[in-house]
Amino acid sequence: DAVQLEVETLNACPHLKMEAVPLQLEHRQDVIDIIVSSFYNKADLEQWLKPGVLRTDYSDILNDIWSVLVDCELSFVIYDRNTERIIGTALNFDARCEPEVDIKSKLLIIFEFLEFCEGPIRDNYLPKGLNQI
Secondary structure, three states, rough: OOHHHHHHHHHHHHOOOOEEEEEEEHHHHHHHHHHHHHHHHHHHHHHHOOOOOOOOHHHHHHHHHHHHHHOOOOOOOEEEEEOOOOEEEEOOOOOOOOOOOOOOOOHHHHHHHHHHHHHHHHHHHOOOOOOOO
């Protein structure tokens, strides 16, 4: 059940004292560092585009949409309170109100592919209107 899963999850990292905190303007650089490191080094699709994808491609997009991310109040960071460091993040939007982004890099291929996959499902099967998904 959900309670048991939560207990198991917390017990999996007993050395961490984790806390989720709503995304704030001052989290920008830490979050950008986490996202850039994660996607640049580990994202499956992006690996096929190297060397055409740069670290700055990710940070440029995040900088462009940062205030919207914060204003939406759907994203958060995870702090390890033992070290007071941000150790994770989740960036979220309402699926019906994603910000427009002007992508000028090979990441455009990734975003077009994701829209090709997600668009028909979002448009045909998920609830309509804001604040639904």
